[in-house]
Amino acid sequence: MNRTEEYIEIVVSESDELQRIDKYLSETEEQWTRTLVQKMIHENYVLLNGKPTKPNKTVKVGDVITIEEMPLTLQDVTPQDIPLDIIYEDDDVLIVNKPSGMVVHPAPGHYDDTLVNALLFHITQLSTGGDAFRPGIVHRIDKDTSGLLMVAKSDFAHNALQNALKENKAERLYIALVDGVVQNSMGTIHAPIGRSPKDRKKMAVVSSGKDAITHFRVLERFEKNTLLECRLETGRTHQIRVHLAYAGFPVTGDPVYGKAKETDFNQFLHAKTLGFTHPRTQEEMTFSSPLPKEFIEKINELKSHLSA
Numbered sequence: 001m002n003r004t005e006e007y008i009e010i011v012v013s014e015s016d017e018l019q020r021i022d023k024y025l026s027e028t029e030e031q032w033t034r035t036l037v038q039k040m041i042h043e044n045y046v047l048l049n050g051k052p053t054k055p056n057k058t059v060k061v062g063d064v065i066t067i068e069e070m071p072l073t074l075q076d077v078t079p080q081d082i083p084l085d086i087i088y089e090d091d092d093v094l095i096v097n098k099p100s101g102m103v104v105h106p107a108p109g110h111y112d113d114t115l116v117n118a119l120l121f122h123i124t125q126l127s128t129g130g131d132a133f134r135p136g137i138v139h140r141i142d143k144d145t146s147g148l149l150m151v152a153k154s155d156f157a158h159n160a161l162q163n164a165l166k167e168n169k170a171e172r173l174y175i176a177l178v179d180g181v182v183q184n185s186m187g188t189i190h191a192p193i194g195r196s197p198k199d200r201k202k203m204a205v206v207s208s209g210k211d212a213i214t215h216f217r218v219l220e221r222f223e224k225n226t227l228l229e230c231r232l233e234t235g236r237t238h239q240i241r242v243h244l245a246y247a248g249f250p251v252t253g254d255p256v257y258g259k260a261k262e263t264d265f266n267q268f269l270h271a272k273t274l275g276f277t278h279p280r281t282q283e284e285m286t287f288s289s290p291l292p293k294e295f296i297e298k299i300n301e302l303k304s305h306l307s308a
Contacts, residue, residue, distance in 0.1 A: 012063040013197060021048065021065065022055035027201070040067065077106050082118035087287050092157035092280050093150060094123065094136070097289045100146040100266060105134040119151065126151070127158035138162055139235060144255075147174070147271025148289050160279030165235060171275030174230045174240055175219070175291060177268035177298065178249040179258060182226040186217035189243040193236040202256060203238045205246045212236045214243045222302040225252060229272075240269060252298070268295055 010028065022041060026034040038055045040046050047066040048057060059065070085097035096115070098104070103114045111117075119126060119136055126136035136151040138161045150170075152158035164170045194209025196202040203209075213233035220227040226249065230240050241257045244250055250258030254267040275286040291299075 008067040010065045010067070012059045012061055012065065014061050019059060020055065021046070021053060021057045021059050024059055025065070025067070077111060077116060077120060079121035080112065080117040081121050082113065084118050084122050086122075087148065087289065088285075090153075092152065092154045093161070093278065094119075094153055095274065095287050096149050096151055098141065098146060098149055098271075100144050100292060100294075103143045104140045104149070105137050115149070123151075123153065125153050127153060127155045139165055141271050142238065142241070142267075142269075144266035145174075145269045145271060146289075146292050146295075148274040148287055149271070150274060150276065157279045161276065164276050168233055169277065171273060171286065172232045172235075172271065173273035174232070175270045175272045175295075176216075176228045176230050176240060176244060177252045177295070178226050178228060178244055179224065179252050180226065180249045181221055181224065182216075182218055182228065182249055184218070186215075189214045189216070189247055191243060191246060193239060193242050203236070203242050205242060210234075210236055212239050212243065214240055216244075220299075223305050225302055227299065241267070268298060270295060 012024075022034055022037045025037045025040075025046070037046070041053060041055050044052045045068045046053060047068075048059070049064055050066070085099070086094060087097055088095040096119075098115055105116045106112075106114050116135060116137065123136070128135060136153065136158070138150050138152050138158060141147060141149060150161055152161055161170070190211075190213050191205040192207065192209035193203050193212040194206040196204035197206065198204075211234060215231040215233065216228045218226055219229055228244075228249075230244075232239060236242075238257070241251050241254055245254070245257040252258065252268045254269075258267070270291055271289070272291070273286065273288050275284070277283070278285050
């Protein structure tokens with residue numbers, strides 16, 4: 001799968017053949033309902049081998065499906081009075097502490113209750129970022145990951161912060177509780193990440209994927225779990241979750257890459273530290289966020305088992 005800001009391109013593999021194209025695409029992206037996919041096809045936002053198609057067309061190996069994102073504007077996104085935990089704010093930059101369970105930005109089929117809905121209500125100026133329904137959003141963290149996000153209030157700041165991320169000049173530290181006891185005190189997982197050939201809704205370590213590097217160190221070991229600090233050198237979709245699962249230590253409670261869902265909190269992954277050079281003042285800035293109470297309660301529970 002090739003994804004840009006303007007389109008998604010999918011080459012049908014052997015395991016995907018002999019499906020209706022509307023069914024195939026509704027299984028590819030979980031936010032796309034079959035009804036929405038049919039609408040996209042009817043309005044020619046979906047091309048099969050460069051040509052318009054029909055919802056009941058069967059795909060075959062080697063077919064190339066190109067999906068242009070249906071246009072969304074801020075008129076489609078309603079400001080909502082959702083509380084925000086703002087850590088820092090000036091005319092260019094805002095740092096927000098996102099709770100677990102909140103989606104960062106609207107997407108087709110999911111327009112409400114996102115961080116962007118909250119930002120539009122509370123913040124009068126956000127960068128356009130070149131994307132009408134992701135104002136201010138410089139980078140993302142998963143719905144069930146808690147922690148710090150940088151938000152741009154000006155286009156100047158947006159471009160500078162995005163470049164810092166691309167050039168690995170921003171510090172991003174995560175705290176992860178994983179299943180299993182990690183023996184190495186520290187290490188690096190360097191493995192390419194791309195769309196899973198077995199499940200199109202998941203990412204995986206695949207030879208055709210994009211270069212991905214995650215550094216980790218052990219903070220504390222428990223009877224059957226380990227608390228890790230992870231530092232991102234690259235920023236692929238689900239990178240920490242995929243890399244840790246690939247290493248045999250999935251994030252505790254991860255409903256996709258780990259064991260069955262354990263708690264309402266879902267995965268124990270927290271974006272704790274965010275550091276960058278302020279785009280306008282050139283000041284070195286570092287922000288830190290405490291672990292959510294559910295995360296702390298889980299750690300205390302594991303500690304109690306050690307002392308029992």
